[in-house]
Amino acid sequence: MLLPDRSFDAIVIGGGHNGLVAAAYLGKAGRRVLLLEASPNLGGPLATAEITPDYRVSTGAHLIDMLPRRVEKDLKLAKHGLRYAARYVPTIALNPTNGHLVLSRRKRDLELLRKKSPRDADAYLAFTKRMRSHAALLSPFLDETPFALGGEGARAAFRKIVWRSQRLNAASREALLHDLPGSIGDLLDDTFETSILKGALALEALLGTVAGPFDAGTVLRSIYRKAQRLAGIGTSMPEGGMGAFIDALAAAAMDMGVAIRTSSPVARILVEDDIAVGVETAAGEIFHAPLVLSSAHPRATMIGLLGANRIDAGLAARLSRASTRGATAKLNLALSGLPTIQGLAPAEYGARLIVAPSLADVQEAYAQSKQGLFASNPVMEVTIPSVADPTLAPPSHHVMSILIQYVPYEAAGGWADSRDRLIDRVIETLSIYAPDLKSRIIAGELLLPADLERKFGLPGGDWHHGELRADQLLMHRPVPALAQYRTPIAGLYLCGAGSHPGGGVTGMAGRLAAKAALAERRRA
Amino acid sequence: MSDDAETIPLGPEPAADAPAVDAPAADASVPEGLIAPAEPASEDARPAGMAAFADTVRADPALFEHAPVEPPFARHVLTSPLHMNVAMESRTNLWTHWNGYTAADILTNIEDEYRALRHAAAISDISPLVKYRISGREALAYLTRLVADNPAGLSVDDAAPVVFCEDRGFVVGDGLLFRLGEEEYRLVTEETHLGWLLDSAIGFAVQVDDVSSTLAGLSLQGPLSARILALAGFADIETLRPYAARWFQVAAMPVYVSRTGSSGDLGYELWVDPEDAQPVWAHLLTHGAPLGLAAGGFALRELARIEAGIARAGRDYLGAFSAVDDDSASTPYELGLAALVDLDHGHFTGRDALRAAKAAPPRHILATLAIDWREPLNFTGIHAGGLVAGIATSTAFSPSLETNLALAMLKPSALAKGAMLHIEAEVRRGFELRRLKVPARIVAGPVLSLPARHLVPAPAGPKP
Numbered sequence: 001m002l003l004p005d006r007s008f009d010a011i012v013i014g015g016g017h018n019g020l021v022a023a024a025y026l027g028k029a030g031r032r033v034l035l036l037e038a039s040p041n042l043g044g045p046l047a048t049a050e051i052t053p054d055y056r057v058s059t060g061a062h063l064i065d066m067l068p069r070r071v072e073k074d075l076k077l078a079k080h081g082l083r084y085a086a087r088y089v090p091t092i093a094l095n096p097t098n099g100h101l102v103l104s105r106r107k108r109d110l111e112l113l114r115k116k117s118p119r120d121a122d123a124y125l126a127f128t129k130r131m132r133s134h135a136a137l138l139s140p141f142l143d144e145t146p147f148a149l150g151g152e153g154a155r156a157a158f159r160k161i162v163w164r165s166q167r168l169n170a171a172s173r174e175a176l177l178h179d180l181p182g183s184i185g186d187l188l189d190d191t192f193e194t195s196i197l198k199g200a201l202a203l204e205a206l207l208g209t210v211a212g213p214f215d216a217g218t219v220l221r222s223i224y225r226k227a228q229r230l231a232g233i234g235t236s237m238p239e240g241g242m243g244a245f246i247d248a249l250a251a252a253a254m255d256m257g258v259a260i261r262t263s264s265p266v267a268r269i270l271v272e273d274d275i276a277v278g279v280e281t282a283a284g285e286i287f288h289a290p291l292v293l294s295s296a297h298p299r300a301t302m303i304g305l306l307g308a309n310r311i312d313a314g315l316a317a318r319l320s321r322a323s324t325r326g327a328t329a330k331l332n333l334a335l336s337g338l339p340t341i342q343g344l345a346p347a348e349y350g351a352r353l354i355v356a357p358s359l360a361d362v363q364e365a366y367a368q369s370k371q372g373l374f375a376s377n378p379v380m381e382v383t384i385p386s387v388a389d390p391t392l393a394p395p396s397h398h399v400m401s402i403l404i405q406y407v408p409y410e411a412a413g414g415w416a417d418s419r420d421r422l423i424d425r426v427i428e429t430l431s432i433y434a435p436d437l438k439s440r441i442i443a444g445e446l447l448l449p450a451d452l453e454r455k456f457g458l459p460g461g462d463w464h465h466g467e468l469r470a471d472q473l474l475m476h477r478p479v480p481a482l483a484q485y486r487t488p489i490a491g492l493y494l495c496g497a498g499s500h501p502g503g504g505v506t507g508m509a510g511r512l513a514a515k516a517a518l519a520e521r522r523r524a
Numbered sequence: 525m526s527d528d529a530e531t532i533p534l535g536p537e538p539a540a541d542a543p544a545v546d547a548p549a550a551d552a553s554v555p556e557g558l559i560a561p562a563e564p565a566s567e568d569a570r571p572a573g574m575a576a577f578a579d580t581v582r583a584d585p586a587l588f589e590h591a592p593v594e595p596p597f598a599r600h601v602l603t604s605p606l607h608m609n610v611a612m613e614s615r616t617n618l619w620t621h622w623n624g625y626t627a628a629d630i631l632t633n634i635e636d637e638y639r640a641l642r643h644a645a646a647i648s649d650i651s652p653l654v655k656y657r658i659s660g661r662e663a664l665a666y667l668t669r670l671v672a673d674n675p676a677g678l679s680v681d682d683a684a685p686v687v688f689c690e691d692r693g694f695v696v697g698d699g700l701l702f703r704l705g706e707e708e709y710r711l712v713t714e715e716t717h718l719g720w721l722l723d724s725a726i727g728f729a730v731q732v733d734d735v736s737s738t739l740a741g742l743s744l745q746g747p748l749s750a751r752i753l754a755l756a757g758f759a760d761i762e763t764l765r766p767y768a769a770r771w772f773q774v775a776a777m778p779v780y781v782s783r784t785g786s787s788g789d790l791g792y793e794l795w796v797d798p799e800d801a802q803p804v805w806a807h808l809l810t811h812g813a814p815l816g817l818a819a820g821g822f823a824l825r826e827l828a829r830i831e832a833g834i835a836r837a838g839r840d841y842l843g844a845f846s847a848v849d850d851d852s853a854s855t856p857y858e859l860g861l862a863a864l865v866d867l868d869h870g871h872f873t874g875r876d877a878l879r880a881a882k883a884a885p886p887r888h889i890l891a892t893l894a895i896d897w898r899e900p901l902n903f904t905g906i907h908a909g910g911l912v913a914g915i916a917t918s919t920a921f922s923p924s925l926e927t928n929l930a931l932a933m934l935k936p937s938a939l940a941k942g943a944m945l946h947i948e949a950e951v952r953r954g955f956e957l958r959r960l961k962v963p964a965r966i967v968a969g970p971v972l973s974l975p976a977r978h979l980v981p982a983p984a985g986p987k988p
Contacts, residue, residue: 274871308727309669313873314691317723481691488876 008034008259010291010517011279013266013305014496015042016456019295020249021510022495024075026291027256029518034287035258036279038265042250044456045463046505048243048392052443055334056392057399058242060452060463062383063089063352064505065235066228068143071507075252082248083239085389091235092344092351093200096432100343101196103204103354113197120194127191133172134179135227137164142227142501145512146475146483154475184222185213185359199356203379207405208463208503210327212366213359217470224473228504235352239389245505269294269305269492276491279305291517295496295510297324297457297465298478302487311488318479322472326461327369329407330447331426333400334393338384339434350387355380355429365406372412374422378429379405397442402426409449409461419446464503465496474500485513486520493517601626604651605740605798609805613819620822623716623736625652628821637820638923641787641828644816645746647808648825650793651801654699654716655739658709660730667709670724671701672856672878674869678703683767683782686711687856687864688720693877694844694853696720697837698861700784702769710735714837720845724873740801744808744817745791745828747974750982752812753781753792761792762981775807783982786825788832790976790983830920830929833892833970835859840890840917840931855881859890888914888933892967893945895928897960901949906932906964908945913938916947922971929971930964939966 008031012023015037023035041047045060072078090109093101099116102109105128114121140160147153165173179187184205188198202213205222212218238245250260267282269292278288294301299319302308308316338349356362356379365375386398393399404426411418423446431437449461458465466478475483478498485493485500495513497503602625604610613631620629627649631637640646658666667675671686678684680703687698697720699713711721721732744752753761758772758781769782777800785791796804809817826836835841840859847853855878856865867879893916895901900921906914914934922929930947938945945964950957976983 303727309665310871312691312876313669313720313724313726316726320726 006285006287008032008287008289010034010293011036011287011289012258012293012295012495013269013279013301014038014044014295014457015250015260015262016044016295016496017046017246017249017505017507018496018510018513019293020246020253021071021075021507022293022295022514023258023260023510024249024253024256025511025514026293026518027253027258028074029514031291031518033253033256033258034289035253035260036264036266036281036287037260037262038457040263042260042262043243043246045452045458046242046246048241051332051334051399051445054394055397055399055443056241056243057332057334057385057401059332060330060447060456061242061505062385062401062403063235063237064233064242064245066225066232066504066506067236068231068506068508069233070231071511072233074511075249076255077245077248077252080248080251080255082245084236085239085385086237086350087234089235089237089383089388090348090351091200091204091354092348093196093354093356094341094433095196095343096357098343100348101194101200102348102351103197103200113194116196117192117194120192120197123191124197130172130175130179131223131226132230133168134176134223135230137161137168137176138223139227139230140164141474142231142508145485145516146477146500148484149475149480157475179219180223181216182219183214183216184218185363187219188213188359195358195360199358199362199379200354202359202362203354203356203381203405206362207381207403208326208328209469210325210369210467211469212370213362220470220473221468224468225504228501228506228508232506237350237383237385237388240391241385241389242505249507266305268307269301269489271306271310271489271492274310274489276489290491291493292491293493293495293513293517295494297459297496298322298482298494298498299324299459300457301494301496302482306487306489306492315479315481315488318481322478323467323469324460324462324465325409325467326449326452326458326463327406327408328461328463329404329422329449330452331402331404331423331444332447333402333444334442335398335400335437335440336442337396337440338387338398339400339437339440341434349384351383353382355382355433362405369406369408372408372410374404374407374411374418374425376425378407378422378426380426380429381405382430398440402430407448415448415450419448422446462503463497465498466502468502473502477502485516600624602652602737604649605801606649606651606742606805609802610649610819610821618821622652622822623654623714627652628819630823631819631821634823634827635923637818637824638827640816640818641746641820641824642789642924643747644818645744645749645752645812646818646820646824647805647812648743648745648820648822649805650741650743650825651739651798653736653741654713655735655741656711656713656718656721657733657735658711658721658730659705659707659733660728661707662729663707663709666725666728666730667701668870669728669872670721672865672872672874674866675701675703675709676869680705681769683769683784685864687859687861688717689856689872689874689878690720690844691874691877692844692850692853693855693874693881694847694850695841695856695859695861696844698835698864702782712741715843715846717843738798740796740798742794742796742801742805742808743785743791743825744794744812745785745787745789746817747790747976747983748812748815748817748985749791750984752808752815752817754984755815756808756811762984764792764982765980766978775803777804779804786832786834787828788834788970788972788977789828789974790979826918827920827922830892830918830931831922831925831970831972833931833967835890835931836918840933851887854888854890855886857881858886858888886936888935889939890917891932891934891939892969892971893930893932893947893964894925894967894971895930895947895962895964897928897949897962898926899951901928901947901951901960901962903930903947903949906930906934906938906945906947908938908943911937913943913945925971928962934966 010033012035026033047059091103147157265282266279270278276292381403386392452458452461477500499509618629683702686701702710764783772779780795844853916930916932918931949960
């Protein structure tokens, strides 16, 4: 791309979805923005790539379920080419023995559950209502810059929580106090008796973490995700895979005047008198701007690009200690035909399929991952995107996208020998449901946590740039001193998943960071 | 065992082909076997004088055995490499503890030790000080971010007092920073700081090692200290500038001598390998005793540094990580260490906070007080107009000034113009107790700072 000038109003480091959203919002506010992406492609793990020629699949995440309607509307993503192959994708818990379960509040779906357990059907309604009520309490905080610890903001935030909780009835308040600190496993055990239901709900709460189902704090995480979903457009599958979502974001950004350069890794952030003045790329090019927003991992930004010598030691230590671990791997398969999943209606092949038959399976997979082993019975989230989106594979051929939970970052004995065994294990497990799967596999690719780290700059293989757990959320994300997106260097902001409200395909960190940067610029 | 035996000169060959019956003779538990050679024939082969010599030099083979490896932190009572030498000087058996080490408190009596220090010289063991080696390509960048002053001006073989703060500008500790080489430094501190030094190393190509136990320290302070060193063979010692350091070779032992110390007078600190510490100590005492050199204990060190107005971490102020709350922590400005802060040399930890702290009024101030009473007093509270205006953190009776001194943490109100400070002390006479109210006055700067401290060349007397 031809760049007539090397001076901009703002530079955004990193072309993942948060970087693109931040750049687009800055552009929308009339700023001249340059976005620099290290790799040849935008989107990082949100991409559509070929497994083998003609078979394309979403590289990392495979569903959009938390993208706020507001971001979609503000950036006119539909106008910029975002189409959905499927909206409101249902979730189906696969049952190895009899009767899969559609997780939904719809009467028709609840009847399936009622057949298994009348008690659980009622409990499910009560449970989802309860979680939704908890989430509603949290959701206003997801839409704004977190308050600062030890300031007037903290007091205001507490007032807000108290005020909102006053509108709850006594039962909901008691439920909140009971549920919040606990573990999802205990809560599910308390609430339900159907093991397939418990397994699926546990996996839904835990996908993307390294925490086990019986770890304290996992209910909070579940509520947090629920709150993010409340503001979202509903579980959707973009036509053309997640890469198409990124293309639409990039088109929106460019429409708002953002200049995008790929294959331009930033080597360092330039600072004069503690004020950010621009960046220098690895190729030695220098770009100037009074605003620099980084969507890279907070640690990579502050210690790698800025330099530990420019920040206080306590802050650097805190950043380097913030937990950033992932235990989710991705297996993408190219298939010569649709595998037959026993007991699944033809219309249900496009659903989000959960393979977690019981809480015990989830706990076992977690326990094994702690020892550097992968599970004997892996727990997974599976989609066959080509069912709803035929553009992804040749006619009557398909692609399958599998998120495998609890794959350790480091395998006991190293991954070199274990890679193929993990693939075999996953396919064996899926063959319980789809016996003809193996015969249909043409090609596949496996992305382990370490591959995600290497390919997409996700330290520890953490999709969220820092674990989403109670002590790393809100005003603690990524660390208290940086929770308001700004840094000790004037003009430098964090706008990635490492900042509030965290990972997941929301773009909210980018949006809120852009908002914070614009507000401060105006004041200055 | 046979390997060890081979290291003994002139010993009989612990033959590998020796009969099995002889084998126990070489065993450590039966050293007689070595002293009385198993084969008289071999002794006959040597001149008689040589044989006698061999008998006297032959040592207990147990000396050559490796000491059993001690698990880390197995001992809670640590002894300095100079412990035996110090113990030899003790007439009182009064000991105290210093950083986990057993340290002599008073060796003879404090007046005699003080007289030696102020009129001749005193030698003391400062091995319990904490020493860190900081080395690597980015050692200077690391230190620039660590300490509040600019360390870039420090040249090789030079030292500077430094203070280092945490993010909020509160002092973590203070110490003496030596530059040993282009990329090698040594930080000597009163308290341990390894955790903070390692945290600060994140993002820097630097290595931080605790060398406290592998480096012994001797302090030689007093007006005759240069002369004693000159007599002991430290050539051209008088040319060493204050805070400068130099390597010397004394009796084949490498000794790193710095013109540093906390006595407020001319003085030196000697940094040696623990194995050389004892001979160096003995060497200095041999040459210094005729001039009045005496060994001093921890009490003397405390007295001297209070006279010199030097605060001690952990005693006069609490490091940021030891303080239970922010009110107990201090900024460098509150400790009177403003001279060790350079806000404009580039970023260092706590700089932004210190910029604000510099403009803000201090919450408390460390100052030296003189309480004019001609015998030692016990007191803690500092009062002003019926209210507690501060607390004495260190107290001492200065024999030369014949007055009580204190380092005290004072409230700002105590420094207001016209504020009348006093202390309340109880004095016992037999079985009678008297309550005293003695006025206290703030002393600006150190009570005692002797000109010889700054003299170059240092007064070393005629060349030996």
